[in-house]
Amino acid sequence: MKVPLPESRFRLKSTPSRKYMRDAGTINQNGSIQVRATKAGGDTTLAKIIRRVGEAQEEKAPTQRFIERFASWYTPGIVGLSIASYLFTWNLELALTLLVIGCPGALVISTPISVITGIGNAAKKGILIKGGEYLENAGEVTAIALDKTGTLTTGKPTVSEIIHFSNEAALAGVDSEEEFQKVHTVSLSEQNNQLLPSEVEELLYWAAVAESVSEHPLAEAIMAEMEQSDRILEPDQFKSYTGQGIEAILGNDHTYVGKAEFLKQKGISISEGINKEIQNLTKKGRTVVLVARNNELLGAIGIADQMRPDAPKMISRLRENGIERIAMLTGDAQATAEAIAEEAGITEVHAGILPEAKNDIILEMQQQGYQVAMIGDGINDAPALASANIGIAMGAAGTDVAIETADIALMSDELMNIPEALRLSSKTMSNIRQNVVIALVTVAALLTGVFTGSIHMAGGMLVHELSVMAVILNGMRLRWI
Helix, strand or coil: CCCCCCCCCCECCCCCCHHHCCCCCCCCCCCCCCCCCCCCHHHCHHHHHHHHHHHHHHCCCHHHHHHHHHHHHHHHHHHHHHHHHHHHHCCHHHHHHHHHHCCCHHHHHHHHHHHHHHHHHHHHCCEEECCHHHHHHHCCCCEEEEEHHHHHECCCCEEEEEEEECCCCCCCCCCCHHHHCCEEEEEHHHCCCCECCHHHHHHHHHHHHHHCCCCCHHHHHHHHCCCCHHHCCCCCEEEEECCCEEEEEECCEEEEEECHHHHHHCCCCCCHHHHHHHHHHHHCCCEEEEEEECCEEEEEEEEECCECCCHHHHHHHHHHCCCCEEEEECCCCHHHHHHHHHHHCCCEEECCCCHHHHHHHHHHHHHCCCCEEEEECCCCCHHHHHHCCEEEECCCCCCHHHHHHCCEEECCCCCCHHHHHHHHHHHHHHHHHHHHHHHHHHHHHHHHHHHHCCCCHHHHHHHHHHHHHHHHHHHHHHHHC
16 A cells, blocks of 8 residues: 655755755844854864874874984994094094084984975875875875775765656566566656656655665765655664665555665565666666665666766876776776776776775785775775775865874865875975985085094084085975975
8 A cells, every 4th residue: 555645746856955954154133142162162173183283293204213213323323433533543623523513413304304394285285194104105105996985976966867667556576578668767857847757756755764864975865855855754763784775664664775686685576677777877877776665666766976077187197196006996886886987097996895895905905015095085984994005085174083093184075185195295205315315425424524634623513504404495395396
C-alpha cells in the first residue's frame, strides 16, 4: 500500500531551502538583542592558524637537527684546536683568532632561517605547513594519491537525474522487455520548474526520509531537492554502512539507499533496464544511488559533483614538477571515477574502495619505493593521510581536525596551492644547501688563512660576520619566490 506523501506536489527548487542557508551576518535595526559568545578569540580558526604557524616555525627539520649535532662536536673541536695551537706555538693571538673565527655561527643559522622564511611565505599563500620536517619531506615526494570528492571536485553535489519506473507498482527483479520499456530517466535541468511525475516524488520522498539524519554530502544534495524539507519525517531507526549505503525504518516502512551492490546484499533484485540507465549515468561521471522501499525498487538518483576548473592544470603542473605517479582513490563506481579522472588527466584510478583500502594502497606505493603525498579532506581520509609521507588536507579553514592533524593544510580550496606547496619545499631545501655551502666554505677558508698567516683577528671577524649576513639574506630570499 502506498503511503500518502506530504501535501502539495514537489517542484524543482530555484533556491536552497532555509535549512541549508548560512548567513554571513545580521544587522539589528530596531529593539535590543542579546548575544552570547560560545568561543573566545583564542579559539577562532584564525587564532589557531597563527598559533600553528608559530609552532611550526619552532619545530626543527631533519637537516637542522643534523647541523646542530655537527655543531655540538665541531665547537668543542675548535676549542681543543685553539688550546693545542697555543700549547704548540705559545702564540696567544693565533689561539684566540682560531677560537673566534672558528665559531660556526653561519652554519648553525643556515637551516632555521630558511625554514622559518619558507613556512612564513607558505602561510601567506594559504598553505599551512606543520613544521620544518614536513616542509623538507614535501620536496622529496615522487607520488601523489588524491581523493575525488572535495579534492578534484567541488564537494557540493547536486541531484542531476532521476531514474524511475513509469509503472509505480513495478517490482524489483522484473526483467521482461515490457518492463524495460517503462524505465525512464528524468533530467532535472530540463524540467524548467515543471511538476515532477508522481513516481519521482515518491522516490525523492523516501530517499529524503532515509537521508534526513545522515551527514553525508550526498544526503544534503537529496534533501536540497525537497521544497518543504520540514515535512520530511525522521526515521525511527537509522543505520549507516560506510561506503555502501544506509538503512532506515519509519513505522512499517523499510527503506534502503545506496549502491547497487549494497541493495543486492539486502536481497533486492535490480532489473536489466535500470542497470542500463545506471551505466549511462556513470559514464557521464554521475554518482548513482538506488532507492528501495519494502523490497520494492523505486529507482535511482544521479548526483553530479562538478570537477574543479583548475584540476587538469594542477595535474599537469605536478607532472612538470617531477611527480612520477598520480593516482585517484574514491569510493565511487569505476565508470564514474574514470570519467572524472579522464577529464582531469589522471590515468591510474582505484574506485569502489573503502577508507581502509585507501590506506592499503598508500602502504603499497611506499613499499614500491615512492615517497607518497595523500590529498584528502582531512576527516574521511584520515587513515591514508596518517600513513602517507605527507598528508595534505584540502580546505582546512574552519575544520579543526584538519588543522590539528594534517602535515600540510590548505586554507582554501585553491588546487594550485598543492604544486605550490611542493615547489616551496623544493626551493627551501635548495636554499638550505646554498646556506650550508656558504657557511662551510667560509669557515674552511678562514681556518686555512689563519694557519697560513694571511688572516688576522679583525679581518677574520669581518669575513665571518659577512658570511652570517650572506646566509641571512639568502634565506630571506624565500619570501619572494
